[in-house]
Structures are given as C-alpha cells and as structure tokens.
Amino acid sequence: MRVMVMVKATSDSEAGTMPGTELLAAMGNFNEELVKAGVMLAGEGLHPSATGKRVRFSGSQRxxxxxxxxxxxxxxxxxxxxxxxxxxxxxEWVRRCPNPMIGDSEIEIRPLFEADDFGAELTPELRAQEERLRAGAEGAANRPR
Known part of the structure; x- marks a missing residue:
C-alpha cells in the first residue's frame, strides 16, 4: 500500500525557521534508512504558506x-x-522518525487511493489511461527541466 506521510506545519515552519545542522543530519539518516528499506518513494519539505496560493472552485468560477x-x-x-x-x-516508521520540528510536532499518515478502490467506475479504458499517465509522469520526473 502507498501512504502519504505529512509533516504538519508549526508557527516556526510558517515563520520560515530553518532546521539546524543536527536536525538536517538526523532527517537525512532517517531518509537513508527509508530508501535502503525500499519504503521511500518521494519526500520533500515545503516553503511556508506565505509563498503559496490556493485556487477556490465554485462551479465554473476560479x-x-x-x-x-x-x-x-x-x-x-x-x-x-x-x-x-x-x-x-x-x-512504526513514523515512530522512528526524528522530531521534524524544533518544538512539538505532528505527522499524519493517510493511504492513497489505488485503482481497485474505484471499482467498476474505473472502466478498462480509464484504467489504461491512468497507467499511461503514471508512466508518463514517472518519465517526466526523470527528465531535466
């Protein structure tokens, strides 16, 4: 099963406070364990929400x-x-994770939907399209931009 593991923001992360060398090293070592175990597919930190945007959908309005x-x-x-x-x-992996923040923090784990979760609504044509898109996205991730 695939899961998304989300590190929740804190006032420090939203203020742009960067981790110190010790935390960066600990997280690097943890990520190395995940990779060696074949668990980690991807992982990244995000800039504070001040640098982000949201798009609200209401009917045809954006x-x-x-x-x-x-x-x-x-x-x-x-x-x-x-x-x-x-x-x-x-x-169990999250329990082994170094605290990702300077103070108290929280990590959320949520399973990803898999093709079989959609049942008969995911027709053979839609399943084939999904497989093509996934293969194309994996190829794009390996190309320089």
Whole structure:
C-alpha cells in the first residue's frame, strides 16, 4: 500500500525557521534508512504558506487566494510518499522518525487511493489511461527541466 506521510506545519515552519545542522543530519539518516528499506518513494519539505496560493472552485468560477493561510495546525510543512505493507508498518516508521520540528510536532499518515478502490467506475479504458499517465509522469520526473 502507498501512504502519504505529512509533516504538519508549526508557527516556526510558517515563520520560515530553518532546521539546524543536527536536525538536517538526523532527517537525512532517517531518509537513508527509508530508501535502503525500499519504503521511500518521494519526500520533500515545503516553503511556508506565505509563498503559496490556493485556487477556490465554485462551479465554473476560479478564485486565486494568496498565502499566508491561517490555521497553521491544518497546513503541511513537508511530506513523504511511502510504499509499505500496512498502516501499522507506516506507523512504526513514523515512530522512528526524528522530531521534524524544533518544538512539538505532528505527522499524519493517510493511504492513497489505488485503482481497485474505484471499482467498476474505473472502466478498462480509464484504467489504461491512468497507467499511461503514471508512466508518463514517472518519465517526466526523470527528465531535466
């Protein structure tokens, strides 16, 4: 199963406070363990929401909203994409993670939808399209921009 592991934002991460060398080294070592175990598919930190934008959809209308966004506890400061055998395995990996923030922090784990989750609504044609898109996206990720 694939899961997204989200590091929740804090007032420090939203203020742009960067981690020190010790935390960067600890997280680098943890990420190396994930890669060696074949768990980590991707992972990145995010800039504070002040540098971001949201697009609100209402029917055919699109409204662009500039950051920063309120409710820091609802924001994401970074993420991993993992391939694990179970949610329990994901939880065990997160328990081994260094605290990703200077103070208290929280990490959320959520499973990704897989093609089979959509049942008969995902027709063979739509499944083939999904597979083509996934292959194209993987190829694009390996090309220089």
């Amino acid at each position: 409204t662009v909203i500039d950051g920063p966004f309120t409710e820091t506890k609802e924001l994401v400061a970074g993420f991993w994409l993992w391939q694990v055998k179970s949610m329990e395995e994901a939880v």
